[in-house]
Amino acid sequence: MTTRWLTPEEQRAWRAYMAASRLLEDAIDRQLQQEGGMPHLFYSVLANLSEAPGRRLRMTDLAETLKITRSRLTYAVTRLERDGLVRRENCRWDKRSSLAVLTDEGVAVLERTAPGHVETVRSTLFDRLTPEQVGQLEEICTGIARGLQGEDDASGAEDVPWRRRSSCSSSPASS
Numbered sequence: 001m002t003t004r005w006l007t008p009e010e011q012r013a014w015r016a017y018m019a020a021s022r023l024l025e026d027a028i029d030r031q032l033q034q035e036g037g038m039p040h041l042f043y044s045v046l047a048n049l050s051e052a053p054g055r056r057l058r059m060t061d062l063a064e065t066l067k068i069t070r071s072r073l074t075y076a077v078t079r080l081e082r083d084g085l086v087r088r089e090n091c092r093w094d095k096r097s098s099l100a101v102l103t104d105e106g107v108a109v110l111e112r113t114a115p116g117h118v119e120t121v122r123s124t125l126f127d128r129l130t131p132e133q134v135g136q137l138e139e140i141c142t143g144i145a146r147g148l149q150g151e152d153d154a155s156g157a158e159d160v161p162w163r164r165r166s167s168c169s170s171s172p173a174s175s
Contacts, residue, residue, distance in 0.1 A: 024124055025040065028040050028117070028124070031116055031117060032113065035116045035117075036109060036112070036113035036117075041076050042076055042080055043117060044066055045076050046086070046102060046110045049062070049086065049102035050102055050106075050107065055102035055107070056101040056102070057100055058099055058100075059073060059074070059088075059097060059099070060162065062100055063161070067145075068161050068162065070162060072161075085109055086101065086102060088100060089101055
């Protein structure tokens with residue numbers, strides 16, 4: 001197999017993407033740690049639960065929404081549960097699953113943290129783009145995500161993070 005090396009233009013674009021994504025994630029994480037005492041992932045769990053009907057989602061559905069492994073989500077929910085921001089419930093319609101539920105305390109933390117988070121996202125990303133570039137960014141990111149999730153072909157991308165089994169356990173991960 002012949003290696004398809006990146007062209008100079010692709011190499012510059014790749015490095016620019018990597019630098020921007022790392023700096024953006026760092027800025028968001030710093031703001032959330034300072035104002036909310038939590039990393040971006042924990043905030044994302046709270047935000048997604050706040051938008052769900054009844055402020056609850058099946059753990060497997062939440063992992064898919066966040067594009068993370070079930071074990072990583074379990075770790076995050078366990079920490080949020082310890083802080084009283086989330087609780088788990090048994091899923092009545094799927095006995096193999098559990099639900100993550102946003103508590104009233106979690107809502108209060110989210111309401112207190114959201115304005116600073118939105119301002120950080122706006123100032124670090126959207127204030128630097130034209131309206132046309134915002135549309136292009138959405139189109140580019142959506143295309144990449146669809147391809148990685150197997151939506152562009154019939155494969156279904158079985159190796160997406162939320163479908164992976166933990167390599168540390170021989171039993172299926174709890175969903």
